Amino acid sequence: MREVFQQELHEVQDRLVRISELVEVAIKNATTAFRKSDAALAESVIDNDSEIDSLADSLDELAIAILARQAPVARDLRLIVSALRMSTSLERMGDIAEHIAQLARYRFPEKVIPKGMRDTFDEMAELDVKMASLLTKLLRDMEPAVVTQIRELDDKLDALHASVFDMVLDESFKADRTAVVDATLASRYHERFGDHAVSITKKVLYFISGDFSETAHSSSESASE
Amino acid sequence: MREVFQQELHEVQDRLVRISELVEVAIKNATTAFRKSDAALAESVIDNDSEIDSLADSLDELAIAILARQAPVARDLRLIVSALRMSTSLERMGDIAEHIAQLARYRFPEKVIPKGMRDTFDEMAELDVKMASLLTKLLRDMEPAVVTQIRELDDKLDALHASVFDMVLDESFKADRTAVVDATLASRYHERFGDHAVSITKKVLYFISGDFSETAHSSSESASE
Numbered sequence: 001m002r003e004v005f006q007q008e009l010h011e012v013q014d015r016l017v018r019i020s021e022l023v024e025v026a027i028k029n030a031t032t033a034f035r036k037s038d039a040a041l042a043e044s045v046i047d048n049d050s051e052i053d054s055l056a057d058s059l060d061e062l063a064i065a066i067l068a069r070q071a072p073v074a075r076d077l078r079l080i081v082s083a084l085r086m087s088t089s090l091e092r093m094g095d096i097a098e099h100i101a102q103l104a105r106y107r108f109p110e111k112v113i114p115k116g117m118r119d120t121f122d123e124m125a126e127l128d129v130k131m132a133s134l135l136t137k138l139l140r141d142m143e144p145a146v147v148t149q150i151r152e153l154d155d156k157l158d159a160l161h162a163s164v165f166d167m168v169l170d171e172s173f174k175a176d177r178t179a180v181v182d183a184t185l186a187s188r189y190h191e192r193f194g195d196h197a198v199s200i201t202k203k204v205l206y207f208i209s210g211d212f213s214e215t216a217h218s219s220s221e222s223a224s225e
Numbered sequence: 226m227r228e229v230f231q232q233e234l235h236e237v238q239d240r241l242v243r244i245s246e247l248v249e250v251a252i253k254n255a256t257t258a259f260r261k262s263d264a265a266l267a268e269s270v271i272d273n274d275s276e277i278d279s280l281a282d283s284l285d286e287l288a289i290a291i292l293a294r295q296a297p298v299a300r301d302l303r304l305i306v307s308a309l310r311m312s313t314s315l316e317r318m319g320d321i322a323e324h325i326a327q328l329a330r331y332r333f334p335e336k337v338i339p340k341g342m343r344d345t346f347d348e349m350a351e352l353d354v355k356m357a358s359l360l361t362k363l364l365r366d367m368e369p370a371v372v373t374q375i376r377e378l379d380d381k382l383d384a385l386h387a388s389v390f391d392m393v394l395d396e397s398f399k400a401d402r403t404a405v406v407d408a409t410l411a412s413r414y415h416e417r418f419g420d421h422a423v424s425i426t427k428k429v430l431y432f433i434s435g436d437f438s439e440t441a442h443s444s445s446e447s448a449s450e
Contacts, residue, residue: 061437064306071296081289084309171402177394180402184409212286 005070012066012083015059016139019090022052024132026097027193031125034100034186035118039108045101052094056087075210082207086139089196089203093132096189096196103186112182114175117167124160124190127153131197138204147201154194161191230295233287237308240284241364244315247277249357251322252418256350259325259411260343264333270326277319281312288312300435307432311364314421314428318357321414321421328411337407339400342392349385349415352378356422363429372426379419386416 026045033042063080066072072080103112113121131153138146164187167173168180175183206212251270258267288305291297297305328337338346356378363371389412392398393405400408431437 057437060310064302064437067292067306068298068302073293077289077293081292081309084306085285085313088310088313165406168406169402177396177405180405181390181393181409184406185413188410188413212282212289 005066005072005076008062008066008070009072009076009079012059012063012079013139015055015062016083016086016090017136019052019055019059019087020132020136020139022048022055023090023093023097024129024136026052026094027132028129030097030100030104031128031190034104034112035122035125037104037108037111039105042101042104042108046098046105049094049098053091056091059083059087075207078207078210082203086200086203089200093193093196096192100186100189103182103189107178107182112179112186114179114183116173116175117164117183120160120164120167121186121190124157124187127157127160128190128193131157131194135197135200138201142204142208144205144208147205150197150201154198157191157194161187230291230297230301233291233295234297234301234304237284237288237291237304238364240280240287241308241311241315242361244277244280244284244312245357245361245364247273247280248315248318248322249354249361251277251319252357253354255322255325255329256353256415259329259337260347260350262329262333262336264330267326267329267333271323271330274319274323278316281316284308284312300432303432303435307428311425311428314425318418318421321417325411325414328407328414332403332407337404337411339404339408341398341400342389342408345385345389345392346411346415349382349412352382352385353415353418356382356419360422360425363426367429367433369430369433372430375422375426379423382416382419386412 026048029041030045032038033045060083063083066080070076111118131150134146134150134153137143138150164183168175168183251273254266255270257263258270285308288308291305295301336343356375359371359375359378362368363375389408393400393408
């Protein structure tokens, strides 16, 4: 019985890692489709999002079943609670990747972002992909050092997001209405990955330390819009 | 002991209702500040958001403490799990109200939204306020009939959000860059309340029925951008 319980706890963590890997792929493909205007790749991101959703559901179901059958305490309980609280963030990251892919598909064969802003979006995409990969590592190893790295990337994302606003609000910047609207939303999406990743780092710290203050709901989100 | 447990379960539900009431006030004040360009009211929404955050934290703490001490099962377990999964959505609704208030404050004493779009935003605000009030009612009474009402309002919000995009993308619509960017973000914020409310309705249905399929993560969000 005890052994089954331990296996189930492993399974919870394995599923978290598995979902995070799929989110990583979604972010990589969505930002690539967006930058290169690749409609087929965008389509694949949109099609694959339901897999993330259903894995997140099945993780929640497993977590609830463990709570009901095993009545875990201490560190085991913290793992289950953290998983329940993280699955939504991972699922949202998948949704955001889907939104970015949809933007790419809507504007195909045009590129979504006008020339003068592409470097900034490339940089945001690079940070997003790197962060998603660190998130998978964090969920696998539960090492607090990775938390710091993720938060540093989030700060950089916030700064880039603010710089996109400076550009789109500058009337001298050549761009039509559609480009302004698309860049506004796309920048927000690229930046939101960071907020969700930071939110997950808080849950991981709670799991590791048992210190609830680390998991505070207080907004990690920049107000730069 | 049993009596304490029942009291604690009531306390969980009471706190959910209390947070929802605060979210309701935040949405009402934020959308009013936004429409009337009322900087003081906007400031109050921004100041009060931390109360929602800390109540959401304390709800999570209570829920985890009950799981550890009481090992609830069946309906009691479902209440606790639902509370853990709903607190984040409520907290996010508070954040979004804060974003709307920030937009109002940034543009003060100007109004954020250009004349031709104000009716649409007024309508969205009215739907948001009505929905927030229904959400409080739902969390208090746990009546499935209210779920249908909330989802109908969400559909209306989605349609209005799409109509804002039609307006801002129309080059003949007179608006400067700032207005285009602000309207894009503001419309997205107004519409996001609906997505979070629908997400909460799924958790309530799970609590009532114990049927997990009702709580599916699958995106309730419209892709209208």
